[in-house]
Amino acid sequence: MSTYVEARDVAAAVAAMADGARPVAGGTDLVVGARHGKAPLPESIVGIHRIPGLDGISVADGVVRIGALTSHAAILSSPELASATAGLLDASAIVGSHATRANGTLGGNVMNASPAMDTGAPLLCHDASVVLTGPGGTRRVGLAELWTGPGKTSASPDELMEAVELPLPPEGAGSAYVRLQYRRQMEIAVVGAAAYVEVSDGAVSAARVAITALTPVICRVPGSEEALVGRRLGSNDSVSGENPAVWTQTTEIGDAIHAAGQAAAAAATPISDVRASAGYRTAMAAVVTRRAVTAALTRATGGSVTVPASDWSER
Amino acid sequence: MTVTEERPTAEQQGTFIRPDGKEKVTGLGRYTADVNLTGQAHAAFRFADHPHARITRIDTSAARAIPGVYAVVTHEDVPENLYGGMVQDRLLFAKDTVRWEGDVVAGVAARTQAIAREAAAAIVVEYDVLPALPDFVANAQPGAPLVHPEWTAYDADDDLSREGNVVGHSTILKGDVDAAMETADVVVTSRFVADASQGAPIEPRAILAQWTGDRVTVWTSTQVPFAARDGVAHTLGIPQSHVRVIVPLLGGGFGSKCDFHFEAHVAALAEAAGRPVKLVFSRREEFLAPDHRREGMVLEFETGATKDGHLVARRATLHLDKGAYTGEGGFFAQMAAMHACGPYELDNVAVRAMLTYSTNQPSSSIRAPTAPQTCWALEQHMDQVAAAVGLDPVELRRRTLIRQGSHGPTGQVFDEIGMLDTLEAAVEMIGYGQELPDDEAIGVACGWWPSMASPSGAYVKLNGDGTGTIVTGAQECGTGAVMALPILAAEQLGMRPDDFSILYQDTDAGPWDMGASGSQTTFNNGRAVVAAAQEVRAQLLQMAAEKLEIDPADLELVDGTVRAVGAPSTSVTIAELAGTGTPLLGKGSGDLPENPPTDIPSACVGRLGLDSFLAPQLITHAARVKVDRETGVVRVLAFAAAHDSGVIVNKIGADGQVYGGVMMGIGQALSEATYFDEEGRQRNPGLLDYKLQTASDGPRIDVRWIEVDTPNAGPKGSKGVGEPPSVPTSGAVGNAIAQVVGRHVTQLPMTAERVWTTIQDVQEEAK
């Protein structure tokens, strides 16, 4: 007998989950996946989409908090996130279609733990963690510890994800996410990469790079990060966010961006399937990484990169 | 998608918007899957477990024992009647052999779809597995293992040239190619490979069958109701009068719902279950099960040309993948051969096309069968010829395209045609020759497609209040017949198009029609509606003449009245005449136009009547694309489509066909393919990996109609419209890509990875 209940608060949801119910938010992974025969619909389901307070975006005490029920569409229209976590907007902007973005939630995207999820790489680069509440209380888990395999998390089945939290980036930071796109809507990540950089005194002071759909779990690429940190963006007058081509190709940073791309390609362990060959995926890992880093640096240096950066960086 | 109007909109012209549009876009429309009958059971099929195998045992007892199962049907339960449009090579339920992964072995009717599926899986089927034969080029070689060892025993169309796995061999031989090649300044050879693709309608097919005594009514999502009816009658061995086919709203077809498919399977299940049975395909089944997808092809061209841009000779060898069964697609070899010539002046031709069985999903008509792929290959080859002789590609076409008085590749002499005008119009609209960034370019391609004459019928009757009803055998699948037919009837009767209701499609009501296929509904059924309306017109004039005591010759029909010419106040309304109770009823079919003669030698084989193109539809497409050199991703930025479809009967409908056709063509160009594994199983049977273009990918599309008032054609000098918009599309995109990349991509679709690989090859060689 399958059952469906709707939770009115977090406690009720957690109680239902402790009784074996699976939470459903937008249902765009769970229900659609079941229809496709990916996995049967769970016997017992608890609807969490009407729990008050589980959506919404706030910035306080240097922490950006995004409620689990926040839809991709809501992320896209948030001015706070636009300035703080542009890379997340790049991701939410290209999730599925208008309908998917209106219904799909950040919580569902992150907890579904697909290696092709779009918000994963930018959130990882923003050092995000999730707030999990179970019968025993609330804990915070970093994303690198959360995702343990394709479709697998370290959250226990009775833990509800309440929010994603990430540190408010300082001045001079920028992030971006770029995905290879065969068409403009309804794509799935075949290759993607995110970058987060901090620029101070004309040099990269911090860098985080992560790749999507290229490894069993979305992961950071230390080699790409090392290639970038400490690199100078070139002389002051050539640092022009408006025209990144000038400084990315002719200076020290251009070589570093190239090396970051190569490191991402080396870190990738792609498969060959109907979507792309492993060889093409590897080559594209370098390309999207270079583009993500370039877009992040452009934003960090005050340049304008329209959302989604995937479109912006098409050549 | 931005759409610009070259001419006044339909409303400004006084034409009207499709009456079924609102219900479709608001979700109120009822499709076959929405029809339910009390007590209905649900159907599921057991498909072949191997692409090619001998069946050694079928045991349905376990399936029958499952609670809720009403019936299980196999080949034992239906007559052993082979069927197929041009070759009768298939049984409803596989008996000895399965020949592709979608072959149906058994059907189940059960209380719920879940039980039906469970029972279908519980049927025990044992096989001796045979080697899969997916390679249609290898299968065409003499001595290749046969997909149908019993092929000689099949009933088939006498004009098909068959041999072993080759279901259709067709040649066009003209002049002396060997001698002519010697006189050429350049000889260019090219080889191209096109993957299979799909019609991919939004609506997965659905069928509901209900018996009343020994008669069955079938609601089905088909483009061809009469072919579906005839298929049920033939395979179940019952008279056509015992089968009634009704088509609720149809959610697209694009050719994939042509032909008889699963109507008889469901009817047989309903009979066995003793209750109505309904089948609704999942998206996955819609990809895997129909014997209907676009054929994969391998194409080789050799063209000799002179420096001044004259084509002296053409050789071509084409291989087409028929898949496991023939269906209605037996004509593909000849159709492809015509497209390997294209709308060009050619005196010396040697084209050979082979349509060959394989153990892949059967191919059959998808919008302009064989044309998009062949045109894509030929038009890229033409650009290569242009480069070899040092001419601009548009200039080469200017010098070689057919025009009035031209002798075409088969000796057909053309009446007034707008081929060259379409070229000039497309080139002008796209801004050919403009300065572009170095990652953008414009490509141009030309193509053609025949208008198809077929018998067709309609009734027109008037209601007591002066409105009318058209009862037609034609089918509407988005082609716009619901607009064109009332427009034509209204013109004859001095009425307004929205004065008419249309009754389609019920095979017990309307006269026979070939269905929504071959770009021919308005072409043929329009003629029938005009003829039927003319009968009503004569009746009205006669009645009015008696009433007004005026000679019928002095009367005209205007604004819902019959009135005296020159004395409009002497009049009677149509409502008054129709309200008297005297039936006002006309029937018609009109006179069929005849195919123009040709002069190709009778030695040519596989002649099925396509070697001349009646009222040829002529097309030039031009695409401006942007190529991302690092990824190979191609975006089509602007598109120009210029068509000679004769006089346009209904512009809003014709424009719609071009917008949709161009989008489908761009999909075929860049992203749409069915990929088979080495055994012939589909690798991407779903919309996640079968990549249709989305509305966001749509470029600006400019449309221009070159309206040539065409003799020996459809109503008002019209030709067909529906299929040509997908014909030269991928060729134009391909030529544009090649301009940026420096080389033609030789595989269709030209996916990002294939474009990228071509770029890598060019760069490697430059080193």
Ligand SMILES: Cc1cc2nc3c(=O)[nH]c(=O)nc-3n(C[C@H](O)[C@H](O)[C@H](O)COP(=O)(O)OP(=O)(O)OC[C@H]3O[C@@H](n4cnc5c(N)ncnc54)[C@H](O)[C@@H]3O)c2cc1C
């Ligand atoms: C047509 C289509 C296109 C898509 N395109 C993309 C795309 O481009 N990129 C992309 O990344 N994704 C895509 N998706 C996947 C999906 O839309 C997103 O992952 C979306 O964000 C999922 O959110 P949801 O609320 O619908 O998740 P649901 O389906 O409700 O849940 C997904 C999973 O997360 C669990 N879950 C949900 N909320 C919580 C919570 N608060 N705590 C604990 N567990 C929870 C559920 O139990 C389930 O296992 C697409 C889906 C569709 C149908």
